Amino acid sequence: MTAAFSVTGIAKRYPDFALQDITLQLPEGQVMGLVGVNGAGKTTLLRLLTGLAAPDAGQVQVLGHQLPDAQVAAKRDIGFASEDMRLYRGQSLRWHMDLIRNIYPAWDEAYAGELVKRFDLRPDQAVGGYSHGQRVKALLLLCLARRPRLLLLDEPTTGLDPVARIEVLEALADVLRDERRSVLFSSHNTHDVEQLADTITFLHQGRLVASADKHSFLESWRRIVCQGVLPADIDDWPEIASARANGSLVEIKARAWRDDLPARLAGLGLQVQRNDPMSLEDIFVTAVRSGAVA
Ligand SMILES: Nc1ncnc2c1ncn2[C@@H]1O[C@H](COP(=O)(O)OP(=O)(O)OP(=O)(O)O)[C@@H](O)[C@H]1O
Numbered sequence: 001m002t003a004a005f006s007v008t009g010i011a012k013r014y015p016d017f018a019l020q021d022i023t024l025q026l027p028e029g030q031v032m033g034l035v036g037v038n039g040a041g042k043t044t045l046l047r048l049l050t051g052l053a054a055p056d057a058g059q060v061q062v063l064g065h066q067l068p069d070a071q072v073a074a075k076r077d078i079g080f081a082s083e084d085m086r087l088y089r090g091q092s093l094r095w096h097m098d099l100i101r102n103i104y105p106a107w108d109e110a111y112a113g114e115l116v117k118r119f120d121l122r123p124d125q126a127v128g129g130y131s132h133g134q135r136v137k138a139l140l141l142l143c144l145a146r147r148p149r150l151l152l153l154d155e156p157t158t159g160l161d162p163v164a165r166i167e168v169l170e171a172l173a174d175v176l177r178d179e180r181r182s183v184l185f186s187s188h189n190t191h192d193v194e195q196l197a198d199t200i201t202f203l204h205q206g207r208l209v210a211s212a213d214k215h216s217f218l219e220s221w222r223r224i225v226c227q228g229v230l231p232a233d234i235d236d237w238p239e240i241a242s243a244r245a246n247g248s249l250v251e252i253k254a255r256a257w258r259d260d261l262p263a264r265l266a267g268l269g270l271q272v273q274r275n276d277p278m279s280l281e282d283i284f285v286t287a288v289r290s291g292a293v294a
Pocket residue numbers: 014015016017036037038039040041042043044045
């Protein structure tokens with residue numbers, strides 16, 4: 001099966017930042033959420049996948065095309081939307097739709113019309129007067145109606161009000177019913193990622209911290225609360241991401257939960273009081289702090 005994208009050992013260096021040693025792939029038909037704090041390298045990775053930037057090392061393959069050599073063919077099948085993309089302020093959305101339709105033969109006019117209604121956009125208004133949310137929706141519409149096989153979306157929900165956010169998430173969920181379409185989207189918002197993504201990738205300071213399917217993340221990470229004294233060597237346990245004591249109350253976060261873990265802790269004299277699933281946000285923060293590497 002063709003991967004939607006596959007990157008191997010890629011690096012990109014800027015004077016004050018380096019994206020390093022990223023090996024990652026997305027099977028076709030899947031959605032990957034790329035999560036990281038400001039400056040983690042999300043946009044840089046997306047730009048490498050679109051061919052807008054070239055890596056200093058490593059290989060980038062998109063829908064079977066090797067970049068940068070097969071860039072023209074790859075770009076036909078990639079839809080990229082990013083908030084800092086320019087629209088012509090004095091022109092209307094309809095003008096932009098005509099422009100894109102003339103460039104991309106796969107443009108789906110009926111679907112574009114559906115999205116105009118769904119996003120409640122005024123197609124004849126100059127886009128310079130659009131609000132932030134309307135501009136984001138217009139960019140997304142121009143990207144979605146091309147029916148690209150791989151959608152690369154840079155923070156598609158950032159800065160949207162709750163209603164617009166849900167509209168955008170629903171439109172994306174609809175796209176994903178077509179199982180040949182693949183999506184990589186970046187976000188700070190772990191809730192959005194949790195809703196849409198099959199696979200989640202955490203980036204921090206230019207490095208891949210963890211990448212796994214959503215269910216295995218949620219199953220393998222757990223927070224355990226105990227009473228007692230922390231074992232001295234707990235930091236060396238590979239399945240433990242963090243452990244801290246507050247008096248005799250101990251909180252342990254496991255990155256590789258196994259059912260026998262409470263019994264092992266009990267065997268060392270700890271009284272396990274509870275163990276709970278962790279939210280994706282808590283997993284992200286704990287993974288970043290513990291430097292967990294994928
Ligand atoms: N063209 C460039 N020249 C120099 N530095 C750059 C360039 N592009 C990106 N960087 C730097 O690379 C780092 C990562 O930026 P990037 O935009 O990839 O992060 P991000 O995770 O998308 O952040 P945010 O969530 O704030 O958008 C930043 O420190 C940024 O200043």
